[in-house]
Amino acid sequence: MRFRIVLFDLDGTLIDSGPIILASMQHAVRTVLDRDVGYEELAATVGGQGLVAQMEELGPGRVDELVEVYREHNDPLHETLEAFDGMMDVLPQLRSEGRRLGIVTAKRHRTVALAFARFPWLSEQFEVVVGHDDTERHKPDPEPVLAALARLGAAPEDAAYVGDSPFDIQAGKSAGAFAVAVGWGGIHSDETLLAQEPDAFVRSPEELLDVL
Missing domain, CATH: 3.40.50.1000 (HAD superfamily/HAD-like)
Structure with a gap:
């Protein structure tokens, strides 16, 4: 040993859980910021400082909205x-x-x-x-x-x-x-x-x- x-x-x-994390991040950015972000850009932030810091990088000033939409989308997906x-x-x-x-x-x-x-x-x-x-x-x-x-x-x-x-x-x-x-x-x-x-x-x- x-x-x-x-x-x-x-x-x-x-x-x-990678697929549901990236899908929920993409959904949140599209819903709140009205823009599409590729998985490669999103993936670069995954696994580090946590969700709030990730959203701060993607949409400064809209973090609370991004986090809320992310969680609404992501939580149910845990069943999959x-x-x-x-x-x-x-x-x-x-x-x-x-x-x-x-x-x-x-x-x-x-x-x-x-x-x-x-x-x-x-x-x-x-x-x-x-x-x-x-x-x-x-x-x-x-x-x-x-x-x-x-x-x-x-x-x-x-x-x-x-x-x-x-x-x-x-x-x-x-x-x-x-x-x-x-x-x-x-x-x-x-x-x-x-x-x-x-x-x-x-x-x-x-x-x-x-x-x-």
């Missing part, structure tokens, strides 16, 4: 979410080996709860969930990762952080954890992730077992 603590991002890492193939097996395997698992996400806890309602088995795998509500600074700042480690009473050198965005890699490395990039999120390209020089890059959930 290399790492007794394994922390995960949520969107694009455990659940295939799917978990990534393999994660249902990998997470219990890690726990059976004595690992302690946590989630570090840019989502607020109310939105995490929607994902857990869709996948009750998922919430049972984790000892700690750090969301946007829990820290003053957010990914790529290391504070959320360090907050999760503090709750677990663990040191960064004993931990890996697994995520699908450049912000995850930056946060993990800055925290002193082993940063693992995953290539199945569907939002950020392999090139974008590899440019951040993660400690490991995997293309399937099963490969995680080899690097952790």
Whole structure:
């Protein structure tokens, strides 16, 4: 066992939420700002500072409206979410080996709860969930990762952080954890992730077992 603590991002890492995030962002911008924004431009903001900061980039001065329309569109779509193939097996395997698992996400806890309602088995795998509500600074700042480690009473050198965005890699490395990039999120390209020089890059959930 290399790492007794394994922390995960949520969107694009455990659940295939990229399509509904991008669709809801596109809907909000079209509805509030009356303009179309391509997925590539939207994807560049996903996974970091959170929804409010994302909307600030897209429509300064209209953030409250954008967030409201986004949530009205996005919340019901959680009923269509799917978990990534393999994660249902990998997470219990890690726990059976004595690992302690946590989630570090840019989502607020109310939105995490929607994902857990869709996948009750998922919430049972984790000892700690750090969301946007829990820290003053957010990914790529290391504070959320360090907050999760503090709750677990663990040191960064004993931990890996697994995520699908450049912000995850930056946060993990800055925290002193082993940063693992995953290539199945569907939002950020392999090139974008590899440019951040993660400690490991995997293309399937099963490969995680080899690097952790």
